[in-house]
Amino acid sequence: MASLTFTLSEKLNEEIEKIENLKKEILLFPLPVKTEIRMRWEALVDKIYWSMALIDDPVSKKDIVKILKTTRTKKKTPTEKRVVELNDVFNFIYYEWLASQSPITINTLKKIYELGCKDERPGPAISKSDEKELAKTLAYIQTGSDHPIIKAGIIQIQILDTVPFRYANNRMSRLASYLFLYKHYYDLKQLLVLEEYYRQDIVSFNQAIESATKGNNLTLWLEYFSQGVSSQSQKVLNELKEGISNPTLPVSYFRLNERQKKIMALVAKPNLVITNKKVQEMFGISQITASRDLSKLSNIGLLVAHGKGRGVYYTRI
Numbered sequence: 001m002a003s004l005t006f007t008l009s010e011k012l013n014e015e016i017e018k019i020e021n022l023k024k025e026i027l028l029f030p031l032p033v034k035t036e037i038r039m040r041w042e043a044l045v046d047k048i049y050w051s052m053a054l055i056d057d058p059v060s061k062k063d064i065v066k067i068l069k070t071t072r073t074k075k076k077t078p079t080e081k082r083v084v085e086l087n088d089v090f091n092f093i094y095y096e097w098l099a100s101q102s103p104i105t106i107n108t109l110k111k112i113y114e115l116g117c118k119d120e121r122p123g124p125a126i127s128k129s130d131e132k133e134l135a136k137t138l139a140y141i142q143t144g145s146d147h148p149i150i151k152a153g154i155i156q157i158q159i160l161d162t163v164p165f166r167y168a169n170n171r172m173s174r175l176a177s178y179l180f181l182y183k184h185y186y187d188l189k190q191l192l193v194l195e196e197y198y199r200q201d202i203v204s205f206n207q208a209i210e211s212a213t214k215g216n217n218l219t220l221w222l223e224y225f226s227q228g229v230s231s232q233s234q235k236v237l238n239e240l241k242e243g244i245s246n247p248t249l250p251v252s253y254f255r256l257n258e259r260q261k262k263i264m265a266l267v268a269k270p271n272l273v274i275t276n277k278k279v280q281e282m283f284g285i286s287q288i289t290a291s292r293d294l295s296k297l298s299n300i301g302l303l304v305a306h307g308k309g310r311g312v313y314y315t316r317i
Contacts (some may be wrong), residue, residue: 004218006218009223015149015227015229016147016149016150019149022188022237023185023186026240029237036189037302038254040191043190043191043193044087045064046195047086048064050195050199051195052064053195055082057082067083081118085115085116088116089175092112093179094190099185104179109134113126113172125167126164127166134162149225150222151180151184152177153221154218155179155180156177156225157218158173178194188233192233197231197232198228209221253296253300264302273315274294276290276294279293279294303316304316304317
């Protein structure tokens with residue numbers, strides 16, 4: 001296990017206090033349901049946009065929206081595949097780990113790797129020795145009493161330092177930090193976008209990483225990380241108060257037609273599921289039309305998709 005030494009400095013404490021105050025304001029901020037759905041969608045597009053910029057595969061927000069609206073069966077380019085993977089993994093973290101009481105395990109990270117860092121080359125995602133060390137790190141982080149922001153920062157830098165996965169360790173490190181943040185309810189209504197903070201000053205980002213990986217002490221990194229969460233949280237609050245929106249889709253996209261409203265009514269009961277075939281049979285529509293309805297309801301955060309291919313089914317949030 002790499003060094004986990006750090007000092008709970010005055011600056012680190014100040015940033016954590018700011019985050020706590022901002023979190024309370026954001027979670028208590030009155031927001032119409034339709035507005036929140038739209039803002040969550042825009043934040044998801046932003047996360048994907050800045051994530052793609054960080055891996056030097058830039059794509060416009062307009063193209064991201066187009067990719068996510070396209071039927072999944074269409075053959076995709078490598079860039080399009082990455083956009084879909086990021087969408088899938090961010091949804092997985094939200095739906096499966098927001099405020100979860102379960103411990104984060106090595107299998108959790110393997111699932112995230114499978115969803116968000118698909119690698120078609122044969123062989124395991126992580127070696128047995130690296131898996132063992134990473135499991136120790138996860139156990140150590142979660143048995144301690146450190147603040148969740150510190151835990152999220154530690155897992156990110158540990159993956160960057162030890163590079164346990166055979167591919168996409170930078171991406172995995174950021175996704176793992178989101179996992180810890182969401183688990184402890186620091187998603188801020190799904191509006192937190194840390195990648196923007198990293199990419200807009202990439203020099204400071206790299207310097208903060210180097211201070212931890214070469215200096216054998218995490219304090220400067222944790223100060224940088226907590227400042228990022230704080231500044232992006234402040235941005236979220238400002239946008240809520242000022243009613244700022246950067247629509248990537250027209251408002252009309254978030255309106256439901258009568259058939260889509262009926263689909264939502266059908267899955268109102270807990271644990272009830274719906275499939276493409278059921279929608280076709282109930283409304284006498286084609287497979288393509290049913291796919292469009294279900295994809296839209298999934299994209300705007302009203303339904304969540306489970307499984308793949310013909311076995312996919314949907315449940316209500």
